[in-house]
Amino acid sequence: MIRQALARFMSGRYGGDQLNLFLIVVYVVLYVLSLILRWPVLNLLTLVLLIIAFFRMLSRNIDRRRAENTKFLQITRPVLRNFKTLRVRVSDRDHRYFKCPNCGQQMRVPRGKGRITVHCRSCGATFEEKS
Template sequence: MLMNFLRKLMYGRYGSDYLSFFLLFLYVVLIFISALPHMAWVSWLALAVLLWNLFRMFSRRIDRRRAENARFLALFGPFIRWFKMRRTIHRDKDHRYFKCPNCGQYLRVPRGKGKITVNCRNCGASFEERS
């Protein structure tokens, strides 16, 4: 019953994207800041951020929301990719990751193979590393 209501409510609407998640994170940070002494006015800013996020999620102007998200990713996309790569490297205990000195592509090799020659699939450069 509830799922059908939510499906009908969100039909034809934009929903969430990277900018929505960023705005939600910003809202939470602003709420914590507003709890500090003499910073109660920040809660109004947090409310404005939350309302803007809800407006974006329930909007039917999908083309405009996609353009907003594309502009956001143009600015913050490299940081998002860097953060995801760091998380992957930290979680993967079976492989070592190297950055190609020529093109910057990340390359994954198995751990514990000693000194190996790593070949970049992107640019064809070769270099030696310890795995």
């Protein structure tokens, strides 16, 4: 019953997306911070974040909200990718990671093989690298 009412209420509305999830996570973090710090500005900011998140969720202007989310993903995707490669690098103890001195392409070599000649697959440069 409540579920149906909610479904009816939400029909034609935008709902959740990655940007809203992000806003809510930031909201929770700031909310906890505001409990500790008790800054009036922070309280206001958390409230504004919550209002934006709700506004976006209940919005009927779906195209506009979708465009906002796309923009958000465009901004955050490189950051997330860097984070992912960093995690892979840290957990991968069998390889040494470096960038091609010619084109900047990310490369890796097996560790502990001394000085080896590396051939860049991206630009074709050949150079020596210690492994």
